[in-house]
Amino acid sequence: MSFSNEWEERYRENTHLSVWPWSDLVSFVMRHARPDRKNFRVLELGCGAGANIPFFEWLGVDYHAIEGSRSIVERLKTTHPELEERIVAGDFTRGIPFPGRFDLVVDRAALTHNDTASIEMALEVVRNKLSSGGKYVGIDWFSTDYCEFEKGTTGGDENTRTGYREGSFSGVGKVHFSDREHLLHLFRNFEIMALEHKIIRREIPQDGWHFASWNLVARKI
Numbered sequence: 001m002s003f004s005n006e007w008e009e010r011y012r013e014n015t016h017l018s019v020w021p022w023s024d025l026v027s028f029v030m031r032h033a034r035p036d037r038k039n040f041r042v043l044e045l046g047c048g049a050g051a052n053i054p055f056f057e058w059l060g061v062d063y064h065a066i067e068g069s070r071s072i073v074e075r076l077k078t079t080h081p082e083l084e085e086r087i088v089a090g091d092f093t094r095g096i097p098f099p100g101r102f103d104l105v106v107d108r109a110a111l112t113h114n115d116t117a118s119i120e121m122a123l124e125v126v127r128n129k130l131s132s133g134g135k136y137v138g139i140d141w142f143s144t145d146y147c148e149f150e151k152g153t154t155g156g157d158e159n160t161r162t163g164y165r166e167g168s169f170s171g172v173g174k175v176h177f178s179d180r181e182h183l184l185h186l187f188r189n190f191e192i193m194a195l196e197h198k199i200i201r202r203e204i205p206q207d208g209w210h211f212a213s214w215n216l217v218a219r220k221i
C-alpha cells in the first residue's frame with residue numbers, strides 16, 4: 001500500500017482542510033484543458049477536503065474523485081450528496097474503481113505524497129484511464145529546490161522524504177521532490193505540453209524560507 005495513513009489521522013483531527021479551489025489548478029485547467037463539450041469526464045486524484053469540487057461543479061463537468069482517507073470521503077458525501085457515487089475511498093496507485101475513460105485527470109499535490117515507485121505505478125494507471133489525447137494536469141509537485149527537501153529523513157528513495165516534525169509536512173508521511181530531469185523521466189510515456197517551475201522566496205522576515213514546486217500538463221500519446 002502506498003497511501004500514507006497519516007492523512008487519515010490529519011483529517012480526523014480536522015487539520016489540512018483546504019476548502020478554496022487552488023488558483024493554479026483553475027488557471028491551468030482553463031488555459032490548457034478547458035472542457036469543451038457536455039459529459040466531459042474529469043477524475044481528481046486525492047481530492048482531500050474537496051477544495052477543487054466547486055470549480056468543477058461550476059464548469060458543469062462529470063466529476064469523479066478517488067481519495068485515500070475514508071473519513072474525508074464520508075464527509076464529502078455529506079456535503080456533496082450529488083457526488084455520492086462519484087467520490088470513492090481508495091489508493092490511486094492500485095487502480096481507479098470507475099468504469100470508462102476520462103478526458104482530464106487533475107492532481108493537486110496528491111501524487112507527490114507517494115514514493116517514486118508508487119508514482120510510477122499511478123502514472124501508468126492514469127495513462128490507462130485517459131481517453132486518447134486526454135490530459136493530466138499536475139499542480140504543486142514539490143521541487144528539490146524547496147527548502148523542505150533538505151529537512152526530512154529519507155523515505156526509501158532519493159526523491160522521497162518523510163519524518164517531518166514541523167511545518168506543513170509534519171505528520172503527513174511521504175513527500176516526494178522532483179527536479180526537471182526526474183519529472184521528464186516520470187512522464188516519459190506522455191507528451192509534456194507545459195512545465196512551469198514556481199519559486200517563492202520569503203523576503204520579510206529574511207529567514208531563508210523558499211518554496212518551489214512544479215506545475216505541468218501532460219497528454220496521453
Ligand SMILES: C[S@@+](CC[C@H](N)C(=O)[O-])C[C@H]1O[C@@H](n2cnc3c(N)ncnc32)[C@H](O)[C@@H]1O
Pocket residue numbers: 002003004007008018022045046047048049050051052066067068069090091092093107108109110111113114
Ligand atoms: C496535500 S493533500 C491535497 C488535497 C487536495 N488535492 C487539495 O489540493 O486540497 C494530498 C491528498 O492526497 C491524498 N493521497 C495521497 N496519496 C494517495 C494515494 N496513494 N491514494 C489516494 N489518495 C492519496 C491524501 O489523502 C490527501 O488528501
